[in-house]
Amino acid sequence: MTETRLRQLEPVPGMKITFVFDYGDNWEFDIVVMHGSEESTCDTQVIERKGEAPEQYPEYEDFY
Structure with a gap:
């Protein structure tokens, strides 16, 4: 896994980025x-969802 700061991507308006969270x-x-x-x-700032x-981390029944 590589750590990348957003500024390293040199973002410009209109640029689209896919953020992957929790690789599992x-x-x-x-x-x-x-x-x-x-x-x-x-x-x-999040301006739209x-x-x-x-x-x-949902509560699972006895899954195992």
């Missing part, structure tokens, strides 16, 4: 860059 479950999120900034910041977020 392979959740994929499509991200579209809306605007950028030259200033360094840790702040991010589609669908319901899955529960990350």
Whole structure:
């Protein structure tokens, strides 16, 4: 696994990125860059969501 910071991708408005989370479950999120900034910041903002977020650690019956 490689750690990559978003700024290393040199994002530009309109750029589409697929973010893969939790490789065991392979959740994929499509991200579209809306605007950028030259200033360094840790702040991010979600401006639109589609669908319901899955529960990350659901309570399973005796699965094993």
